[in-house]
Amino acid sequence: MNLKQLSALLELSQTTVSRALNGYADVSEATRARVQAAAKAHDYRPNTRAQALATGRSRVIGHVIPKISTHAMVNPIFADFITGAGETYSQCGYEMLISVVDVAEEEAAYRSMKRRGLVDGLIVSAPRMNDPRIELLDGIGLPYAVHGRATGTDRPYSWLDVNNRRAFARATDFLIDLGHRRIALINGLEAMDFAHRRRQGYEEALRARALLPDAALMRQDEMTEGYGWRATREMLALPDPPTAFLVSSVICMLGVRRAVEEAGLTLGRDVSAITHDDQLSYLREDGPVPTFTATRSSVREAGQRLARMVIDRIDTPEAPHAHELLEAELIIGRSTGPAPR
Amino acid sequence: MNLKQLSALLELSQTTVSRALNGYADVSEATRARVQAAAKAHDYRPNTRAQALATGRSRVIGHVIPKISTHAMVNPIFADFITGAGETYSQCGYEMLISVVDVAEEEAAYRSMKRRGLVDGLIVSAPRMNDPRIELLDGIGLPYAVHGRATGTDRPYSWLDVNNRRAFARATDFLIDLGHRRIALINGLEAMDFAHRRRQGYEEALRARALLPDAALMRQDEMTEGYGWRATREMLALPDPPTAFLVSSVICMLGVRRAVEEAGLTLGRDVSAITHDDQLSYLREDGPVPTFTATRSSVREAGQRLARMVIDRIDTPEAPHAHELLEAELIIGRSTGPAPR
DNA sequence: GGATCACGCCAAAGCGCTTTGGACATCGCC
């Protein structure tokens, strides 16, 4: 059933039927009701491609996943983030298009998306320091919103971010309050903006309490379980090992715990650790006290809100850029305790 | 730059330019070369929406994620699977559309996708026993391929699956060889087809060695870390606890390990465990011997191949249905050892 | 009573592509 057939059936013009369904005022309420009833009865849905062609808007938002190499890690927060964004999209009548592209072809991919009229807007994920994509997308003229921020870019853009600096400063502070002095940082790759900010927060908090950051206690890498384990194991073997760890993700934290336990130590007693927790659904726990003390912020909610943000960019490009800074909660679990003496 | 402008520039008709670019024979090689050069020089990309409207094919493949409730788990294999599928799609000139829909509206979502001409085909994920989606999609007339199988459906359909039955039978057999007699199964939800098959394999292997499946040693639930921990903890507290565990996912396995260690036991010595491992990229390890003994099969590769399978369905709907049964490797790690006496 | 206006409807153009059904040369062949 298409517009033509539906309007023939109703003995109305395509114009009137279209305008009736799209809420224009110059249709009498009587005919509008009649049209809506018929549309419902025949389960009429306008063809998206025709609609897009006629309006110039595709009602699709793109998410680009740059692929480093064949074996590179897929971001574990991806699934929950997508779910959040998808919820907003379906509420707002948008579709989500995901494009896996080789990192070398990322720029070409954006250009192609624009030229082919594939998407109305984009979500930019995992911004790096001085991320070139912001300038690129402004140049291309594709609305977007960034999940995170890109230190070093001076042009305005819309973003939503967790206050990573403050979260890690608070976590560090909390560990210092517990008497810890040698606090390690198991960070994500610091070319990533969020990891950079976390280190800032960590170092600031140390300095504010007259502690000197020690390069031997700082690591950065892709946040896998294996990395958490390796880093912890190595640092516990130092002559003057840390008594506490600040960890960038729960996945890493799993590795940290493994290393701590393998060393015959108990987490929360002999060694403390705080992780950032994106509330990934498949790692959720139940029970009164969480296993891990964590700075917690829902990545699914971030997806929901960021999706709304791109849609706003598309609808009102002239509006000023939006910024949302989510504060992470510091949730006390069983992985922290007073520093051993 | 659109077709009209490009053809004006070349002083050719739109027809000729279009046919030149689409490889039709009735264009001289000289003009074809000229057209291609101009298209390249101006980075011409046909508008996807117009192309789709004209051809009736959108070159988009849909993935539907049914959302149980606001807090339901997002499948952890999702990200890697999507990445694999996305790789194939970009090679074949397809786009991937992801739709998060409330489970109650799943059927309506499929219908709508078809009517709106949004997608040319679909991937069906996480089939349940007697999954109604297969009949539904056949009725709607949307090509699809299933990731897994749906026991109880007698109509033919294209699928790709891991040989879950054999994988779990082999794993069980291996544990029996090591002297284990009380082997627990920490399964996924058995309404899911894969979990059902895993239990079959497990029970068959037990019976083949004259062991009786014990309901007290079998659990099923959503495969979270917390579930693995809870199930293990409870079973270890039984009067006659299991000495080995068969676990449905690495995420669960993390919980199993936690429970084992909390009980003061050592995995691979006091208690053995084998998990199914989808080779999720963010849980990957390095090192010579893996931590976990596992039945291993790459979900990313599954994504790649299944994407190819839907594309084939779209291109040649009259071809017989394809089936691929991937065998999981049994990889020996450090989580298994001889049964303690 | 005629001008004005709002209301409700519609014909037709257009979005950017593909495809059908020729048209026009050129060529080889009898």
Add this chain to the structure above:
DNA sequence: GGCGATGTCCAAAGCGCTTTGGCGTGATCC
């Protein structure tokens, strides 16, 4: 020289929608 075959190209008609501009009709106002 005429005829069919072949090789190149093109005008125009769609694909299914939205939107512009206009057309009647009846009510309103001086």
